Amino acid sequence: MEIRVDKVFVGKAKPDMSTVAFGTYFTDHMFLMDYDPESGWHDARIVPYGPLQIYPSSTIIQYASEVFEGLKAYRTPDGEVQLFRPDENAKRMNNSAERMALPTMPVEMQIEAMKALVEVDKDWVPSGDGQSLYLRPYMFANDLDIALHPYKKVVYGIIACPVGSYFPGGLKPAPLMLEMDDVRAVRGGTGFAKCGGNYAGAMHAGKNADDKGYSQVLWIDGVERKYVEEAGGMNVMFKIDGKIVTPQLNGSVLPGITRKSAIELLKSQGWEVEERLVPVTELLEGIKSGAVEEAWMIGTAAVVCPIGEFAYDGESYIVNNGEIGETTQKLYDDLTAIQWGKAEDTFGWTVKVD
Numbered sequence: 001m002e003i004r005v006d007k008v009f010v011g012k013a014k015p016d017m018s019t020v021a022f023g024t025y026f027t028d029h030m031f032l033m034d035y036d037p038e039s040g041w042h043d044a045r046i047v048p049y050g051p052l053q054i055y056p057s058s059t060i061i062q063y064a065s066e067v068f069e070g071l072k073a074y075r076t077p078d079g080e081v082q083l084f085r086p087d088e089n090a091k092r093m094n095n096s097a098e099r100m101a102l103p104t105m106p107v108e109m110q111i112e113a114m115k116a117l118v119e120v121d122k123d124w125v126p127s128g129d130g131q132s133l134y135l136r137p138y139m140f141a142n143d144l145d146i147a148l149h150p151y152k153k154v155v156y157g158i159i160a161c162p163v164g165s166y167f168p169g170g171l172k173p174a175p176l177m178l179e180m181d182d183v184r185a186v187r188g189g190t191g192f193a194k195c196g197g198n199y200a201g202a203m204h205a206g207k208n209a210d211d212k213g214y215s216q217v218l219w220i221d222g223v224e225r226k227y228v229e230e231a232g233g234m235n236v237m238f239k240i241d242g243k244i245v246t247p248q249l250n251g252s253v254l255p256g257i258t259r260k261s262a263i264e265l266l267k268s269q270g271w272e273v274e275e276r277l278v279p280v281t282e283l284l285e286g287i288k289s290g291a292v293e294e295a296w297m298i299g300t301a302a303v304v305c306p307i308g309e310f311a312y313d314g315e316s317y318i319v320n321n322g323e324i325g326e327t328t329q330k331l332y333d334d335l336t337a338i339q340w341g342k343a344e345d346t347f348g349w350t351v352k353v354d
């Protein structure tokens, strides 16, 4: 693929990584590429980071036709830069795009675009403890009319932002609120797709949880309203009676790549991992009886985040005395060691940028 590179004359100042909030400060450049059914994907370019020109009639503005991804570039101890499972993100981008009737983009092309942007903005990949460069690939329909028809103009882009440790003070258990009214997704809906619309529909419950002092909501399945699905923007896992348990991918749960990696890693260490339905009653009663020993969220942004409390129907259910569990901490340590190139990657998950 031919990529035009249009560099900035004077780069922005690098932020103070100890104070920069997640996703607020962007690098000097961004990747863009256009699609139409006649020409396919074309005009790949890396240009100075800045606003896009979009008509108010654009499909993205009127109909929210958008999908996105999230992954990180990590600085290894020897100064190199690597991506974590970018092929998985590219495949999921295509699965999401298909669900939204957007065009797919060859996996190799997506990885080339990610690498090219990271290459141009390489000095933006921070090297401090827990720091990385977060990549946000996205795709949206950008037709000029509000008539409903298959998309004729689509944009693919990648922006990047340096992010600090999600946990400057160490892993701190988060409180979650079970959401019994709003539904994030139903089978046959868009729950498995990483699309902006899922987040738009989740904001109401998220705000309610935030107002009450909870970190995120815990979504319950939209059909039977009985089973645990996932947290606001992360998957969930539990240690129950010495086994690892995580809700199965049923079409409405987002298939997280960190979730998938954790399952592979834990199995390789001899853990029994069950992907199955997790009834809310099993979770709450299990916390009371002590059967639920640990609970954590898992996703790219935070990697692993312990859950210290579940709130349900005005009652508070405290896991592991509100402290981080041993398995949670070890999983965080083991996964991050591979991501930052501090441990040997026997799975072949990391991809060097050079």
Ligand SMILES: *Cc1c(COP(=O)(O)O)cnc(C)c1O
Pocket (backbone or CB within 6 Å): 070, 194, 230, 231, 232, 233, 234, 235, 254, 255, 256, 257, 258, 259, 298, 299, 300, 301
């Ligand atoms: C992105 C996302 C996750 C986590 O996926 P990762 O690939 O591990 O980052 C989980 N749930 C939702 C709703 C998401 O959007």
